[in-house]
Amino acid sequence: VEDIRADLTEVLITEEEIHAKLAELARRVEADYADTTPLLVGVLKGAVMVMADFARELRIHIDMDxxxxxxxGAGTESSGVVRILKDLDTDIAGRDVLIVEDIIDSGLTLSWLLQNLRSRGAKSVKILALLRKPESIKVDVDVAYVGFDIPPAFVVGYGLDFAERYRNLRAIGVLAPHVYE
Ligand code: PRP
Ligand code: MN
Ligand code: MG
Structure with missing residues (x-):
């Protein structure tokens, strides 16, 4: 059996480190949203793992969409062209929205999404991102909750893909160049 973990040159963040960080962020979110029921908006598909684990860390009511x-595309560079493939089922007017993302790379996806959700009349829109690549940022995005700042390497795992693969890795690691070169 081929083990896909062999395609990583290194593990950047272990499963244990991810879960400890999500627990830490959950305590902050619980305190900040004590008087409201936030709507967590997961950004498919990368945020699936973060959403699943982060939501289960929370001990307050939430709604989820x-x-x-x-x-x-299938490449490694953000195009900046954002397409909605599936919209929310929820009317977010007057709601406290918390966008849940796996990674902020160029920031293009989230800056677009932030504006899009704000224009729908949400009471507040904040962002939680497990990872951020400070050296790859092209547009400044105000992120309320960040898990880890990481170097600008091509990382996969825990929801993050290369050409739709590697999302199922438990840890986050650096993809070996021979896989994509
Ligand atoms: C990835 C990632 C973020 C976004 C970050 O999603 O999950 O959503 O790119 O990049 P940016 O900050 O440069 O905009 P992708 O578009 O690959 O879709 P996916 O979540 O389905 O993998
Ligand atoms: Mn994504
Ligand atoms: Mg992707």
């Missing part, structure tokens, strides 16, 4: 947007 999903959007599918894509700014990447």
């Amino acid at each position: 999903w959007m599918a947007v894509s700014s990447y």
